[in-house]
Structure formats: structure tokens, C-alpha cells
Amino acid sequence: MSDASEQRERDAARLTRHAGLGGLEMLAARYRDHAYALHTHPTYVFGVVVGGVEKLRIGRRSHLAPAGSIITVNPEDPHDGEKGCASGWAYRTCYPDVVLMREIADDLELPGLPMFAEGILQAPDLARAFVRAHRLAGQALEQEAAMLVVLRELVNRFGDGKGNIHASDGGEAKRRFRLYGELIESDLAAGFDLARLASAAGVSRFQVIRDFHRAACMTPGQYLRDRRIRAASVLMRTDMPLAEIAVATGFADQSHLTRVFKTIKGLSPGAWRAAA
Missing domain, CATH: 2.60.120.280 (Regulatory protein AraC)
Structure with missing residues (x-):
């Protein structure tokens, strides 16, 4: 076998x-x-x-x-x-x-x-x-x-019935994290590094790392990958070819998208798309 x-x-x-x-x-x-x-x-x-x-x-x-x-x-x-x-x-x-x-x-x-x-x-x-x-x-x-x-x-x-997932937090770290998220969501296909995020928020690269850890329990790279896969999942509900989805959401190619998608979703893009 x-x-x-x-x-x-x-x-x-x-x-x-x-x-x-x-x-x-x-x-x-x-x-x-x-x-x-x-x-x-x-x-x-x-x-x-x-x-x-x-x-x-x-x-x-x-x-x-x-x-x-x-x-x-x-x-x-x-x-x-x-x-x-x-x-x-x-x-x-x-x-x-x-x-x-x-x-x-x-x-x-x-x-x-x-x-x-x-x-x-x-x-x-x-x-x-x-x-x-x-x-x-x-x-x-x-x-x-x-x-x-x-x-x-x-x-x-x-369930405690006290949740509000859209509740805002006035803390500086939360505001910076929202800024990072908006920057990433605005162009998922763009190349990102810590310096770009730090410059946008006016903080050091070390502060960017701390902000992601505190707000999302993730590294900046993990957060970016997660958002790219979530965007790709939305596009997979259309008839857009997988190769084009990969490029649009920041992956090197379709094979790269497939590898990462399976680590997040537990099945291949083709199988996931068929169920959709």
C-alpha cells in the first residue's frame, strides 16, 4: 500500500x-x-x-x-x-x-x-x-x-448569555489591533512584515508582536494566514478557479493554498467546495 x-x-x-x-x-x-x-x-x-x-x-x-x-x-x-x-x-x-x-x-x-x-x-x-x-x-x-x-x-x-462579540474595547492595544486587522483585510495579497504594521501604528515591532498575542492569542503570521484562509473560503462559494483564489488571497499558488487550507479546515479545498 x-x-x-x-x-x-x-x-x-x-x-x-x-x-x-x-x-x-x-x-x-x-x-x-x-x-x-x-x-x-x-x-x-x-x-x-x-x-x-x-x-x-x-x-x-x-x-x-x-x-x-x-x-x-x-x-x-x-x-x-x-x-x-x-x-x-x-x-x-x-x-x-x-x-x-x-x-x-x-x-x-x-x-x-x-x-x-x-x-x-x-x-x-x-x-x-x-x-x-x-x-x-x-x-x-x-x-x-x-x-x-x-x-x-x-x-x-x-451558555452564560452575556456575550457580545462586537463589543469594543477602548484600550490602546485593542485600537492598534483593529488597525492591524484593517490593514491586512484591505489587501490580503500584499506582502506584510512587522515593520509595515509597526509604522502604521507608530509602535515598535516588538509591540506589534505583543499586541497580537494579547488581543488574538496568535502571532502576526498566524493571524495573517487565518484571514487569508477565511477569505479564500468565501471565494470558494463562487465558481472562481482555485488558482485565481490563491493569488487573490496571498498564496504563492494553488498548491500552497491547498496545503494551508487542509491544516485549517481538515479537508482539501476541492472536498470543501463540493460540500458547498
């Missing part, structure tokens, strides 16, 4: 989307050798480990998530993931957007969006219900109802 064939047997991922839940992305994956690079989502991330152990960082905290664990990640929280045991891990995840989570918060009469203080939760009944709902692919109405019920219960038990 070739190395590529062995890799496919070890790592497998399938992404689906549910139209009735606002295009909710749902991933079923088994990984032995794959490792997620540090990244963020504009959405929430909820998942249940169904086999093995995942080792992951969420924000500044590191976790081990054995089978049966529920994983929760708030929007924009940096996180990664890799095997926590020799056999790797298998899990089912979904990525609810803010609109869906606000609907749930309103139904529960919460004062704001639900935020989750603990990255790993132990609630066996909820974990089982999540997996059951996730497995109802092809049964649209049943899956829609089952997933809404389990997400509502997850929020009801563990």
Missing part, C-alpha cells in the same frame, strides 16, 4: 450542510496523522469526540478531550487540534453562525449571545443527543428539529 493510501485510511473527513439551519456546516472526521494549525472561525464550534482522544488549545488553555467530551469554541477564539493518543481521534462537529445562536438566545430570553467559559464539557446525555442529531443526514426535517433542540439545551445549561 502506498503512503498516500495509508494516509487516506488513517484520515477521513466528510462535510455536509443543512439548508434548514442556515447552511449549518457539519463535519464528521477521523484523524490519526492530521493536525489543525491555530485558526479561528466567525462561527461557534460545537463537537463531540466519538473515539480516541483529541489534544487541543482553545485561547490560552490546553485540553485533552477523550471520547464522550463536548468541545465548545466561541466565535473568533483561536484553537487548534491534534491526536491525543496514538490512534488519533474521531469526532462530529458543527459550526452554528451568530444568527442561529441569537435565535436560540432569544428563545431562552438571554440578555446577549451565549458564550462558553469551558472549552471541554462532560454531559453524556447531551453528547449522545448531539451525535444522534448529527447522524440524521438525509432526513432534513428530523435533523433540523433534533439539532435545534440539542443546541438549545447546550446553551441553556452552559
Whole structure:
């Protein structure tokens, strides 16, 4: 068996989307050798480990998530993931957007969006219900109802209802970080270095590094890569060729985009695009 064939047997991922839940992305994956690079989502991330152990960082905290664990990640929280045991891990995840989570918060009469203080939760009944709902692919109405019920219960038990992901912070570091982000978003294909960011904010390169660490728990390079992949994901919902998307979002070529995309999304651009 070739190395590529062995890799496919070890790592497998399938992404689906549910139209009735606002295009909710749902991933079923088994990984032995794959490792997620540090990244963020504009959405929430909820998942249940169904086999093995995942080792992951969420924000500044590191976790081990054995089978049966529920994983929760708030929007924009940096996180990664890799095997926590020799056999790797298998899990089912979904990525609810803010609109869906606000609907749930309103139904529960919460004062704001639900935020989750603990990255790993132990609630066996909820974990089982999540997996059951996730497995109802092809049964649209049943899956829609089952997933809404389990997400509502997850929020009801563990969401604090105090979140406002658009809240502003008047601190100088936060203002500088917003400036860095605006500069990067304005031209993702541009070459960036610390000197350019430092000059824009009127600070030293060392201060730029500290600002990214404090505001995003990321290095400037990790943040730039994350934003490029997020922009590429949006363009992949169109019929724009992958080679053109790579150039438009700052990658050297399509192969470079493919390599980085898989470390962030867990599957190839082609497979991700097919699910879209």
C-alpha cells in the first residue's frame, strides 16, 4: 500500500450542510496523522469526540478531550487540534453562525449571545443527543428539529448569555489591533512584515508582536494566514478557479493554498467546495 493510501485510511473527513439551519456546516472526521494549525472561525464550534482522544488549545488553555467530551469554541477564539493518543481521534462537529445562536438566545430570553467559559464539557446525555442529531443526514426535517433542540439545551445549561462579540474595547492595544486587522483585510495579497504594521501604528515591532498575542492569542503570521484562509473560503462559494483564489488571497499558488487550507479546515479545498 502506498503512503498516500495509508494516509487516506488513517484520515477521513466528510462535510455536509443543512439548508434548514442556515447552511449549518457539519463535519464528521477521523484523524490519526492530521493536525489543525491555530485558526479561528466567525462561527461557534460545537463537537463531540466519538473515539480516541483529541489534544487541543482553545485561547490560552490546553485540553485533552477523550471520547464522550463536548468541545465548545466561541466565535473568533483561536484553537487548534491534534491526536491525543496514538490512534488519533474521531469526532462530529458543527459550526452554528451568530444568527442561529441569537435565535436560540432569544428563545431562552438571554440578555446577549451565549458564550462558553469551558472549552471541554462532560454531559453524556447531551453528547449522545448531539451525535444522534448529527447522524440524521438525509432526513432534513428530523435533523433540523433534533439539532435545534440539542443546541438549545447546550446553551441553556452552559451558555452564560452575556456575550457580545462586537463589543469594543477602548484600550490602546485593542485600537492598534483593529488597525492591524484593517490593514491586512484591505489587501490580503500584499506582502506584510512587522515593520509595515509597526509604522502604521507608530509602535515598535516588538509591540506589534505583543499586541497580537494579547488581543488574538496568535502571532502576526498566524493571524495573517487565518484571514487569508477565511477569505479564500468565501471565494470558494463562487465558481472562481482555485488558482485565481490563491493569488487573490496571498498564496504563492494553488498548491500552497491547498496545503494551508487542509491544516485549517481538515479537508482539501476541492472536498470543501463540493460540500458547498
